[in-house]
Amino acid sequence: MRAHPGWAVVRFIVVAVGAVFMIAPFLIMISTSLEPNTSILPSPPHFFPQEVTLDNYVRAITENNFGGYFLNSLFVSVATTVATVAISAMTAFAFARFDFRFKNVVFSLLLAGLMIPGIVIIVPQFILAKNLGMVDSLWGLVFFYTAGQIAFTTFLLRAFFERVPHELDEAMTVDGAGIVRKFVGLYIPLARPALATAAVFSFLGGWDEYVWALTVITDPLKRTLPLGIAAFQGAHTTAWGLVFAASVVAVLPVVIVYVAGQKHFIAGIAAGAVK
Amino acid sequence: MTTGYPLLRSLQISFYNWSVVPTQVSKFIGLDNYIRALGDEQFWTGMVNAAVYLLLTVPATVAIGLFFATLLHARMPARALFRVLFYIPVVTSWVVVSLLFKYLFTTNDGAVNWFLTDFLHLTSESIPWLEQRWTALIAISALGVWKSVGWCLVVFLAALSGVREELYEAAALDGANAWQRFLHVTVPGIRGTLLFVLVLQVIGAFNVFPSVLLMTNGGPAGSTEVPLTYMYKQAFSFLDFGYGSAMSFILAIFIFVISFLQFRFFGEKKEVGS
Numbered sequence: 001m002r003a004h005p006g007w008a009v010v011r012f013i014v015v016a017v018g019a020v021f022m023i024a025p026f027l028i029m030i031s032t033s034l035e036p037n038t039s040i041l042p043s044p045p046h047f048f049p050q051e052v053t054l055d056n057y058v059r060a061i062t063e064n065n066f067g068g069y070f071l072n073s074l075f076v077s078v079a080t081t082v083a084t085v086a087i088s089a090m091t092a093f094a095f096a097r098f099d100f101r102f103k104n105v106v107f108s109l110l111l112a113g114l115m116i117p118g119i120v121i122i123v124p125q126f127i128l129a130k131n132l133g134m135v136d137s138l139w140g141l142v143f144f145y146t147a148g149q150i151a152f153t154t155f156l157l158r159a160f161f162e163r164v165p166h167e168l169d170e171a172m173t174v175d176g177a178g179i180v181r182k183f184v185g186l187y188i189p190l191a192r193p194a195l196a197t198a199a200v201f202s203f204l205g206g207w208d209e210y211v212w213a214l215t216v217i218t219d220p221l222k223r224t225l226p227l228g229i230a231a232f233q234g235a236h237t238t239a240w241g242l243v244f245a246a247s248v249v250a251v252l253p254v255v256i257v258y259v260a261g262q263k264h265f266i267a268g269i270a271a272g273a274v275k
Numbered sequence: 276m277t278t279g280y281p282l283l284r285s286l287q288i289s290f291y292n293w294s295v296v297p298t299q300v301s302k303f304i305g306l307d308n309y310i311r312a313l314g315d316e317q318f319w320t321g322m323v324n325a326a327v328y329l330l331l332t333v334p335a336t337v338a339i340g341l342f343f344a345t346l347l348h349a350r351m352p353a354r355a356l357f358r359v360l361f362y363i364p365v366v367t368s369w370v371v372v373s374l375l376f377k378y379l380f381t382t383n384d385g386a387v388n389w390f391l392t393d394f395l396h397l398t399s400e401s402i403p404w405l406e407q408r409w410t411a412l413i414a415i416s417a418l419g420v421w422k423s424v425g426w427c428l429v430v431f432l433a434a435l436s437g438v439r440e441e442l443y444e445a446a447a448l449d450g451a452n453a454w455q456r457f458l459h460v461t462v463p464g465i466r467g468t469l470l471f472v473l474v475l476q477v478i479g480a481f482n483v484f485p486s487v488l489l490m491t492n493g494g495p496a497g498s499t500e501v502p503l504t505y506m507y508k509q510a511f512s513f514l515d516f517g518y519g520s521a522m523s524f525i526l527a528i529f530i531f532v533i534s535f536l537q538f539r540f541f542g543e544k545k546e547v548g549s
Contacts, residue, residue, distance in 0.1 A: 011346050018343055019360040022421070026363070028386055029375050041384035044393060119482060119503055120523045123516050208368035210485050215511060226370040230489060233374050240378055247371040258366045259359060266358075266429055 033057070033244035041240075056245035060232075066246060068221060069228035073250075076138055076224055077206035080145040084202040085195055088150050092157035093183055097169070107158075114151045119211060126215055135216045141224070144216075145206050153198040160194035161187055193264060200261040207254060225250040308521035318522060321502040322529075324412060328501065329480035331416035332423070336476055337469075339420065340427025345457065347428070348435045358432070362425040369422075373489035376418040380404040380490075387414075408498035411491050415499070418486050423479070427472055431465065438464035470541050474534050481530050502526050 024047065031049040033056050035042075042050075060066055094100075095107055125144065126135075134140025164187060172182050188195070210226040217223055223231065229246050258265060312318050343361065347354060364372060379386045381404075388401045404414045438461060446456045462469070484503040487493065493500035493508070502522065510519025 008349075008351065011349070012351050015343060015346050015351065015357055018339075019357050022361050022364060022425070025372075025375050025379060025386075025421070028379065032378070041381060044389050045379075045386035119484060119507075120527045122507075123510050123520045123523065126511075127516070204366055208366075208370075210368065210370050211507075226368050229374065230370050233489075243374055244378075247374065251367050251371055254366050254368070255363060258362070262359065266433070 029244045030248060032240055033248050035241060056241040057249070060242050060245040060249065064228070064232060065221065065223075066228060066249075069223050069225050070249070072138055072222060073207055073225040076141050076145065077203050079139075079142040080149070080206035081199050081202045083142060083146040084149045084153055085198050087146065088153035088157055088198060089188065089191070089195065090183075091150065092154045092161055093187055095154065095158045096161035096164075097187075110151050110154060114155065122212070122215060125212075129216055136219050136222060138222055140216060141209075141213060142206075144212060145202075145209060148212075149202045149205055153202060156198055156201075157191060157194050160191050164190055193267070196261060197264040197267055200257060200265050203257055204254060207257075308517050309525065311518065312522050312525055317497055317500060317505055318502065320497065321500045321505045324408075324499060325481050325483060325501045327409075327412050328416055328419065328483050329477060331413065332419040333473070333476045333480055335416075335420045336423045336427055337472060340424050340472070341431050341469075343424070344428045344431035344435060345461065347432060358429065361428050364422045365425040367422075369485040370489060372418060372422055373486045376414065376421075376486070377405065377490045380414040380417075382406065405491055406495060408495070411499045415483070415486050415490055418490070419480070419483065423476065427476075430468060430472055434465040434468035435461070470537070473541065474537050477533060477537065478530055481526060481533075 027047040028045050031046045034049040034052050034054070035046065036051060036053045036055060095103065129135050129140055129144065132140075132143075134143055168186060169182060172186055177185065208226065209224075210230070213224050213227050214230075217227060220231075225246075229243065229250060232246055233243050347357060351357075380388075382388065382401050385401075385404070387404065391397045392399060392401065402410055404410045442460045442464065443456055446460050451459065482503060483501050484507070487499060487501050487504050488507075491499045493504045497505075503526070506519050506522040506526070509515045509522065
């Protein structure tokens with residue numbers, strides 16, 4: 001396809017303008033977080049800070065147990081990631097390489113679980129959490145986050161395991177390898193990119209989740225970052241600099257994980273969407 | 276297991292005047308919770324607001340996402356960087372972006388009002404965005420579009436790379452212009468993905484929740500309440516679990532029917548379920 005050379009310039013400018021609209025809110029957020037006295041809104045808004053101070057960051061991190069929220073979020077996200085990846089790798093392996101009764105029925109149920117928005121079942125989930133003694137506990141969050149993410153990651157990993165050539169599997173059988181050795185020695189190493197994709201998704205899922213945490217966590221010491229930031233806003237109605245300093249600290253790991261795992265992330269989205 | 280059981284349990288709870296205290300017996304009241312929801316004006320206000328949100332967000336998100344995906348599909352400098360920039364809102368937590376948009380839509384000296392009055396000179400007065408129903412829904416929708424465009428873009432980019440290049444060349448040889456090539460090659464080529472994105476966006480629109488909770492909390496006077504914020508308040512502020520469950524079930528059935536109709540009308544028979 002040959003196009004007019006001017007067209008490439010126009011296209012570039014249009015995309016750049018679009019990108020500016022996507023990024024401008026973040027610029028305002030960052031510069032607000034770096035400026036003193038943010039109870040008065042500057043007009044026009046500052047896309048870059050006029051006077052740089054780290055006061056908001058110092059206050060955000062030292063007051064209100066923010067460090068605690070950060071550690072809570074880190075613990076919940078990492079534990080969720082480990083549990084999700086470990087469990088879904090095993091279930092996906094079972095779906096990909098074993099035949100068992102009602103296999104298709106169980107897999108369809110799993111897919112149906114993907115379709116149902118989590119919030120629809122929030123009431124019974126809350127009652128279940130209460131009966132299991134998992135209300136107001138970080139382990140409880142890990143349990144329900146893992147449960148909520150297994151369907152998607154199993155779906156993702158199964159497709160990957162199914163593409164492992166049967167010849168490799170059979171060659172290992174000839175060598176006398178059992179199921180466990182095949183799983184650990186063949187499937188897991190080959191599936192590393194897919195496992196990374198699953199890990200990125202479950203980490204971000206745990207890090208950003210708000211509604212379930214809002215429902216079950218009441219102890220201020222057990223708040224995760226989204227809860228902490230939302231509460232921050234209530235406690236400091238006009239101190240936007242503080243709210244945004246906390247937000248920047250919360251968003252930074254996400255952006256790092258996303259940029260570092262970008263390739264895997266895109267692959268995961270594409271695998272889920274384009275069949 | 277973790278979804279199936281709560282789902283059935285949810286159905287069960289919705290037939291009861293559920294008691295939160297374990298020692299008290301919950302009373303079976305059949306369909307009363309459902310009848311109550313259907314006659315509840317606030318529930319319908321929520322449904323109308325969700326429908327408005329859907330109309331304001333879904334076509335715009337899909338169109339903008341597809342527009343930029345088409346532009347980014349071709350080679351250009353900094354292509355990977357642009358893809359990252361468009362996607363950052365998607366990975367940022369709803370709490371952060373909701374508070375951020377609340378700040379941007381502040382009435383006096385808010386960034387959006389500055390942009391409209393002093394930059395574009397469209398109006399001379401500040402708009403009290405979050406203090407009245409329709410403008411608040413516009414603000415919430417703006418957040419919805421901004422946050423989901425990147426997701427649509429990435430999904431469409433993946434789909435576009437599956438459209439065969441020869442088809443474009445053949446169409447160009449036949450004298451088709453860019454718009455005709457888009458309409459007759461691109462759109463049919465990514466039809467399945469288009470349907471998938473559309474269905475998910477519609478489901479997402481009816482499930483709009485944290486942004487409303489944090490930007491207006493349903494106010495002023497419940498006028499920006501959406502089904503899920505109302506359901507959530509009934510269940511967890513007033514502890515009326517039965518009523519909350521019934522409302523979430525009505526919403527789930529509604530979403531299911533809408534999704535089914537979309538597959539029926541827009542999908543080819545072969546693509547249903549793919």
